[in-house]
Amino acid sequence: MNTLSVHIAAKRYPNGSCAIQGLAFDARPGEFVAIVGPSGAGKTTLLKIISGLDTDFDGAVQTGSDARIGFMFQEPRLMPWLTVAQNLALVDPTATGQRLTDALERVGLKDCAALFPKQLSGGMQRRVAMLRAFLMAPQLLLMDEPFQSLDAPTAGQLREQLLTLWQDSKPTVLFVTHNLQEALSLADRVLFLTPGPSHIALDFAVELARPRALDSEAVQRMAQELLQAHPDLLRGTLGTHA
């Protein structure tokens, strides 16, 4: 995939409200970029524009002409009438036999191929959704608060599995989150958005070695330093805990 290049001069909804104004950034191939901003800042709107679902904006997004783009949402969006294996086969028909077993093992779901979504916990369903996103071999993966409302240990496991999958195939990732520590534990770089109409207030490189647990001293310290340096940007919009 080429460098992702995003330049949104303005995004207005038909009711006249302006969600995004003057927002621009590039992301290198394979870069893991977190996007953090207050509720209503336009994060979901931004991902919809980048994915091509929303073309009604002033500006340009370059993803490369044949870039495969994957999406993972907060809700797993699995087909309830299909088994785990069948849900995965929808995006990758070659995901059968040993290849399927290996893939499921990567996300701790070795014995779940024949189960239906309703037989899985919320965390397990999200693992299937995450695996599905990677099985389509995206060059760009857009993730919209994918681990929101999971308990802390489950979210921690999913973060570890996400990094393993990402490091295997290295798509460019744009990961929207409200959680500053989650952003710092995962990303190469964090883009902080202003309240809407949003633009980028701070483009922050996370220069910490991996793995970095969310509750590690290094992540906690970096979060505290950011909160002290940019209280207006971060106050009231971001939890400092998982």
Ligand SMILES: Nc1ncnc2c1ncn2[C@@H]1O[C@H](COP(=O)(O)OP(=O)(O)OP(=O)(O)O)[C@@H](O)[C@H]1O
């Ligand atoms: N279809 C729509 N029509 C009109 N306004 C919209 C529409 N969708 C979103 N908006 C407005 O655009 C702004 C950005 O919304 P968006 O959902 O992108 O924000 P967000 O940062 O993802 O919010 P959250 O963190 O709460 O999910 C908000 O003010 C919202 O009310």
